[in-house]
Amino acid sequence: MSCLLRTARLSARWLFAPTAAPCRRASQFNVPPSAEFVARPVGVCSMLRLPVQTSAEGLDAAFVGVPLDVGTSNRPGARFGPKQIRAESALVRRYNASTGAAPFDSLLVADIGDVNVNLYNLPDSCRRIRESYQKIVASGCVPLTLGGEHTITYPILQAVAEKHGPVGLVHVDAHTDTSDMALGEKIYHGTPFRRCVDEGLLDCSRVVQIGIRGSSYAPDPYKYCWDQGFRVVPAEDCWMKSLVPLMGEVRQQMGDGPVYISFDIDGLDPAYAPGTGTPEIAGLTPMQALEIIRGCKGLNIVGCDLVEVAPIYDVSGNTALLGANLLFEMLCVLPGVKTM
Amino acid sequence: MSCLLRTARLSARWLFAPTAAPCRRASQFNVPPSAEFVARPVGVCSMLRLPVQTSAEGLDAAFVGVPLDVGTSNRPGARFGPKQIRAESALVRRYNASTGAAPFDSLLVADIGDVNVNLYNLPDSCRRIRESYQKIVASGCVPLTLGGEHTITYPILQAVAEKHGPVGLVHVDAHTDTSDMALGEKIYHGTPFRRCVDEGLLDCSRVVQIGIRGSSYAPDPYKYCWDQGFRVVPAEDCWMKSLVPLMGEVRQQMGDGPVYISFDIDGLDPAYAPGTGTPEIAGLTPMQALEIIRGCKGLNIVGCDLVEVAPIYDVSGNTALLGANLLFEMLCVLPGVKTM
């Protein structure tokens, strides 16, 4: 029985909610319902309107929300990023028309809800995130994270590196996020990758940071990164250029080892992503974002995140929609995803 | 094992999603998670963050979304009412501090998702809604509906009256919604109660319409209502007054028969509910809304709806928050709800 028919049967029952999972019993995979059968505004909004479950057991990949924003240095609001990304994801369909990727014909994917963060204690939130992700990665599932601000990547990488060893990193951002401290604190959204280096979670020769720009506190802003062996690709080097050649080099740099993709939406220009906390002018374009993510196809990706969507600063919802699309594109380059 | 402990255990697991339903196995009831244990931004957003299921079987009451807005005569957007009401409902807690009602100690309640409406065909949407509600009411469950625009009350009442016979109606609104047709159509959000009368779904002597106001197409705007025996309470009669005495009379009028509450958010003044499609100035206050709903305690309520929240016209989210609170208050006056 084809999934379209089964989805049609679902619509024949009229009532729709993400736990329905009508395709799961008859098929090995979950499939986002088509708007040709289930109207877009319909449903308790999970990511891509996929079934919701609370464990990663048995999944190949899982969308996870981390609604934290108390490590933000400027505008808060990323705590509502996961909620809004899920809401806007209703516009994304099951196939990648550009690359031919068919992730839902290849992997078992679900939305496994949110980490129950501690809004009043950043270090404790980090512990909660780390412990949650330890379970997720232990089950063999690849986490695709809906942030939340960038602090969260630190405890996620603690869990990921615990399983996979030090990882390569494709990091898209306006900022290197390698400060040492601010306001006397070691943990906030400006320090995650410094903390990762401190704890040996990164394979530093396999780190690339793309889209970096903006004014700086220090006269030598990239010294720390260079000292670790990171490749820093400033936004200036990307202006008005295809990044396909760069990604060829990045694939070279990453090799066969485990790779994590951390995508800060502020890597993009604020014109495309106004809903974020620390925007910097003259950033990347969505075209370049797609080139970067699609250029990761073939890598041994063990986890991904999309962070820093602060929806209240973009009432159109389009920053969250952009985030939802980029998460879908990350899913499309996971190992094992077939092409049509 | 107390539910607080169980909820605490949930937070110990960190990952939160509405299907988790951690209280259901150990208790007979579902309970909205407390923000003291699960942070408010956390979770795939169901109504009051209750468990989601796709059938009303076994439930005493159920929240159902009907994301329809194509019967709107002015500003559209109520299709996203259910989504936003669910999102904002995270601020509502389990007990009614004012009335002492403890609905989650009394009834088994869940969110059963949305009716899969047909956005391109209003009559077919009505059929889908009617069929969905026939199943809900057949199971003995009381539906609390998150609208959507007011057209939806017509097919809901078809289903409700099929089970309970003609119902009494407590109708809060700026408009009587008893037009006969518009643009050549019999079905849109100006006609639901005319259609209900046509089909004998209302016990016309037990209908009260509260908050009615605004300019009119005809010189005798309430003639139809009066001809049917409805009681019309214009907003002017409510200005700067407690509605407690009115509700005494309404309870009298409703007697023991089945009663349906249909609450159009535009019954309230646009200052309180800017996010709606056909606002009228000089309306009711939230205080009066609470007096009306709380004044229904003791009635034989067989269904409720809260309609016409169009979130995009209120970027603060507060219209949806108001809707979420009013739905909670309706739940609190359902038959069988205990007081603390």
Added chain:
Amino acid sequence: MSCLLRTARLSARWLFAPTAAPCRRASQFNVPPSAEFVARPVGVCSMLRLPVQTSAEGLDAAFVGVPLDVGTSNRPGARFGPKQIRAESALVRRYNASTGAAPFDSLLVADIGDVNVNLYNLPDSCRRIRESYQKIVASGCVPLTLGGEHTITYPILQAVAEKHGPVGLVHVDAHTDTSDMALGEKIYHGTPFRRCVDEGLLDCSRVVQIGIRGSSYAPDPYKYCWDQGFRVVPAEDCWMKSLVPLMGEVRQQMGDGPVYISFDIDGLDPAYAPGTGTPEIAGLTPMQALEIIRGCKGLNIVGCDLVEVAPIYDVSGNTALLGANLLFEMLCVLPGVKTM
């Protein structure tokens, strides 16, 4: 041939624009098209979707826009007030259901467009407004003005008083607008009524200012008004009260002489009218606004304005909708308007 039929015929022709004026040939009056025959979003938006003409000749009353905001001391934007009031007026219908007034069965009314103000020169704008209104009032037509900020009432009253002699004034506002100068200038939105007194345009014993409040530059803020013999009714004297008794006194005060109504939307509380330039907390309610305007029935009204709607500060459009309704209510109390 009834107007409904004629309107229906219009819809049979499908194409709708305010110049169509399909009722004008067959009837003596213009009638706003009913949303039962012409959908609300339809039409080049004139006030109440009435026919547009560029002269007041032959009209009993006319809506006129004065899109000026360069006399604003705080937030600008009232230049777009007329545009937005017209847009939102599509929600207002032809009969006043509360009072029974049937203005479009009584008077010939049209929208006569906007005064072509000089945005770069306030005194020259005043001259242009005065000259435009001289022609309007010369024709015997009563102008109902869509502001624009309050400066405009000064040149309007120059024209009105030239015809009618010094007028009585029902002035609803948060501010008395009787400053002498600011930033060295005699003309801005804080001085119109001082200028009117200077030029003898007001019958000072027949002036009432309602809703006055807010902090003041001087320790004796109402001295000037009292010295002229104005009645000042502070907002404090209106709180939580019906203004029906006050309006009885006002009708007494106004007697049979010509009366002008000048309604600054900031007379209302910012909760109801957020879209305005100099909001003051704790103002009047829309209910009280209706009581004031309806309380003017029977007076010899020779002109009205609704000023200070700055739409960009209220993206819901509801401040403009409020303004449209209040203008409709003013129309309903003009001399000669029949009751159903």
Added chain:
Amino acid sequence: MSCLLRTARLSARWLFAPTAAPCRRASQFNVPPSAEFVARPVGVCSMLRLPVQTSAEGLDAAFVGVPLDVGTSNRPGARFGPKQIRAESALVRRYNASTGAAPFDSLLVADIGDVNVNLYNLPDSCRRIRESYQKIVASGCVPLTLGGEHTITYPILQAVAEKHGPVGLVHVDAHTDTSDMALGEKIYHGTPFRRCVDEGLLDCSRVVQIGIRGSSYAPDPYKYCWDQGFRVVPAEDCWMKSLVPLMGEVRQQMGDGPVYISFDIDGLDPAYAPGTGTPEIAGLTPMQALEIIRGCKGLNIVGCDLVEVAPIYDVSGNTALLGANLLFEMLCVLPGVKTM
């Protein structure tokens, strides 16, 4: 007597409304008033503040609004597209400084109002649109349509092809809009061009679709288009490129036959056009939009539309402003438009 002088005379009369048409009596053409003589906020807002009339008789080209949005699959609001495009069009001036086009020195153009759509019945709306456009094209006038969502192009093309035979199509969009059905319906904004093919309204070898992108329901998203012989130009093929060469090929493809331009604002990237219902990331730029439209100069254009502006999702008004400019550019490439 020069038009500038006549416009000046207009300003001397101060009162401005689009029916004034002061240039029409003295000249053969209508001209948008210059902001040097009539301030931008002034006037009942017609398209480019041109005169409004309700028939296309005698016009070379006409702006027509179709305020329909009930065929929208995601965010509604395009029903207010015509209203907002007209409002923002006050910023557009009479000459095309880039191309030298002088449309108002060449053609008689007016705004002929809106089609009175049926908001509650999509097929009936289509009938109303078709019948309205049959009259417009019968008179020899070229319609330039202000949408409204994309469903409307189907009945427009029924009328256009009835007169001109199957037309070539320059279609700019993120989506091919060639689905067969959704939610059981054949008519909604995802199907117009499929319906056109079904009815033989298109000369399929002369169809080009530019800017196509986004995820898809089917693994072979362009199969239908290719099967018909359409040329599909995905957005990916346009990234960071001038489209001047493409348009050379398109002119070749279109030849001398009648051509219709259908421009969905979501063809552009959401950064430029946030106010639309189904945005897709990584779209075209306004520069490319201008290259496309200007590249149509010389074609036998028989009609144009600009659809899917949903203003409430862009409170700046800039999406509507973009739409107004693109409509002006389409006017500039109509046959018969002279160059300065």
Added chain:
Amino acid sequence: MSCLLRTARLSARWLFAPTAAPCRRASQFNVPPSAEFVARPVGVCSMLRLPVQTSAEGLDAAFVGVPLDVGTSNRPGARFGPKQIRAESALVRRYNASTGAAPFDSLLVADIGDVNVNLYNLPDSCRRIRESYQKIVASGCVPLTLGGEHTITYPILQAVAEKHGPVGLVHVDAHTDTSDMALGEKIYHGTPFRRCVDEGLLDCSRVVQIGIRGSSYAPDPYKYCWDQGFRVVPAEDCWMKSLVPLMGEVRQQMGDGPVYISFDIDGLDPAYAPGTGTPEIAGLTPMQALEIIRGCKGLNIVGCDLVEVAPIYDVSGNTALLGANLLFEMLCVLPGVKTM
């Protein structure tokens, strides 16, 4: 030399910034510049455009900002409360026209900037606030605080009670803020008054909480407050009533001892104060807020705060304007303020 003259001289110099303090040399007091001499948009925006200094030395009262929001349980953003309250305060003038209070003829007042909070560590922020306020109160200056969320009142009261002993409290709020913990933490915006009781900072028999409402986590929501001897005045007891009688009782209750006023903007209905993090429906009105604050005249007030303004949720700026006015009213009831 009168201050008006001196302000005029200032304007003669044209350049305006809050450090100018032109009145300070010639007078003993600071005075907000009048908009009759300095245009409202002019100036680096300090509170009421008063001079800025960084120490409280020599001041009778000082406005202080505490831009903290990381103790927020729901919507963040109060970190920008002080900035926006200062910006909107440009609309407030020097005299209280309603009460005759002339604070700037009585007290030396300045804006002393913000506490440099630690955004990433709530307990450390509390320490920073406490230490800052210890210096402020040590100098004999009365602090008027621009919040920030309600957590901040706890460290402020540590400093205040250290000097004055346990204080009476006039607390306006939707919530009692006496929870014990949340998410495992003792410090967040739900617990400040519990912590104050724990540390003996309050004279519990002199505590009144006004406007309390909303759903609750526990069946006996006010038990803790009652156990301490607090007076709890639910919003229900305030609906549609003047609070003048209540304040008579409150003055009685407070007696001659030191009193602190803590005003959470969410005590007001969301219609008046949409820009806040945890709105509850059916709250107080601004009229009642004024009655409460003005009713404190005569009390021995040793400090005041206005908290929980989250500006991004109210783009009109009106919630911040309300906050600015309420802070001005608090200044007006400080001991030593003369009446005109």
Added chain:
Amino acid sequence: MSCLLRTARLSARWLFAPTAAPCRRASQFNVPPSAEFVARPVGVCSMLRLPVQTSAEGLDAAFVGVPLDVGTSNRPGARFGPKQIRAESALVRRYNASTGAAPFDSLLVADIGDVNVNLYNLPDSCRRIRESYQKIVASGCVPLTLGGEHTITYPILQAVAEKHGPVGLVHVDAHTDTSDMALGEKIYHGTPFRRCVDEGLLDCSRVVQIGIRGSSYAPDPYKYCWDQGFRVVPAEDCWMKSLVPLMGEVRQQMGDGPVYISFDIDGLDPAYAPGTGTPEIAGLTPMQALEIIRGCKGLNIVGCDLVEVAPIYDVSGNTALLGANLLFEMLCVLPGVKTM
């Protein structure tokens, strides 16, 4: 004592306000506080949170606000540009990471507040601006102006040319701003450079206008500019191109003479700068803006402005943030700024 230490000491004192100027006593320069020591939301918001003073005496460069918008032809609001640019400037840091410029290690810079403009009289505002700038430039200080609409550049250049003689001009804008008059007035935001030519303030052979585009009132829109000898670079010539080569030519053109940079934010595409009054589609990018400004390094710059930010049309604040960054970049190319 290093500035970092001194800033740290500042944070040890917790209280932060721009007059604190903690670095001024110990160093010769003012330095923006780092967000690593002073949280971004902290402080009465001066430009870059620099110290505020009211005279330019002793400064090398000064930020000055000119909050004027009454010369705007379309959307007003630029009067709040300086306020919002200052607020958003908290995100900008002290070093230019891209160019290595270290302005705060090179020049003494402060914020000297706003010109006290006359909102009700444009010519008088011009006089006030001129007189203020005469004092600023007399002191040898280079003014960096936060607009305000473009009218202000005319009186600024009066003062600048009085000191430096006719200046070269790098003018970025969508419009040439060389109209002669509008609505009968010689002064508004469409005429500043025409007035400058009239008065001999410009060295016309050293004028370049970049980004010009949009429809025009006249068939030969650039005739006036060309007649004066200006170089006009239309936006079309910039599309999808690096402007580095252009700036080589511009440096050539400017030579060693004094140069003024006037940057109208509407030179950029509305996608990047939605918050402006007269947006034109298809404009420059922020990358190109940086290329232009950075390309001015080496020129003899005697003044700069950034005009036409109208914040209310961009609630994200990002247009103002863009403006703040561009002003920082202008500071970085002033003569005497050292590179790291």
